Amino acid sequence: MKKLLAALLLTATPALSLDLGAMTDAEKEAFGAAVRDYLVENPEVMVEVMTALEEQRLAQEAENDSVMLSQLEDQIYNDDNSWVGGNPDGDVTMVEFIDYRCGVCRQVFPIVEETLASDGNIRLILKDFPILGEESELAARFATAVKQIEGDEAYKQVHDHFYNMRGNVTTEALRATAEEMGFAADEIMTAMDSDAVSEVLADNARLASQLGLSGTPSFIIGDTLLRGMPRTGLAPVIEEARAAASEG
Structure with a gap:
């Protein structure tokens, strides 16, 4: 006042x-x-x-x-656990905190994919941040276990699958997905409850808390933190980050 x-x-x-x-x-x-x-x-x-x-x-x-x-630069950009895609040598890095059961994340998914494809010079880092209940937690644990056991390409395959998935996330559904994709299902299902997977998700949650994030999707583009999808879309923020980087 x-x-x-x-x-x-x-x-x-x-x-x-x-x-x-x-x-x-x-x-x-x-x-x-x-x-x-x-x-x-x-x-x-x-x-x-x-x-x-x-x-x-x-x-x-x-x-x-x-x-x-x-x-928090090291935790954001240089951890060894987050999936890195797009153009690994891109001149702009975009970090996205995701929850596979988040309706907005599902809507934003094709926008992010199209942005990466049309721009061609963006490095994308994904951080699993399950906040919407048991199914979110199961999906994140499965994706993280797949990355640790099967590698980055397998993680991206699972990532895309979850955003197109219909129905509930259950252990039975996850095992079936692993088998259909030709992954080591038994090893992945066991790894989901491992300390290695728990530590990755705990690190992501701790980082999100430090950044003041309470929802998904959230983005970091350049030195801009976006708590949600901007109304103007991602492109203007990316261009601002690119311009700032070139000036620096």
Whole structure:
């Protein structure tokens, strides 16, 4: 409220300097009435003030995010557990936190694929971040176990399968999937409950917490942290990151 009042004073009366603490109760009441009257007569001022405050908030949030991304750089980009695809030598890196049972992630999946294909110069890092219950956890454990045992290509095959999958994720369904894909089903099903798989998901959850992420999909593109899919799409953010990298 104090920030709002200060912004109103600057917007409505930029040349005015007031010491509210030195006012008498009667003067404060008169001043408050004058502010209310002004806003009633000039409602566009409130819109301007709220817009300015939101811009300040977003700018501060972006600055805080940039500092945090720099501090967590190794965990984000250089861990040995995350799947890396797209163009491994791309000039822009995009990190996506995913949950296979997330409806928005399912909708975003073809957009990400098309962006990678049309751009051709993006390095993609995927981090499994199961937050939507038991089926999310099972799917993430299965995908992680597949990567550890069968490799990166197998992980991508499973990743794509989950986003096109219909029906519930159960241990029976996962075993059938492993067998259909020609994987070592017994070894994968056992590995799902291993410490090695648990540590990967715990590391991802810890990183997400440090980044202030509570939902999926979430993206990191350059030094921009996106908590959700931007309304303008991924392309503008990618181009901003590319431009910033070339300037640096």
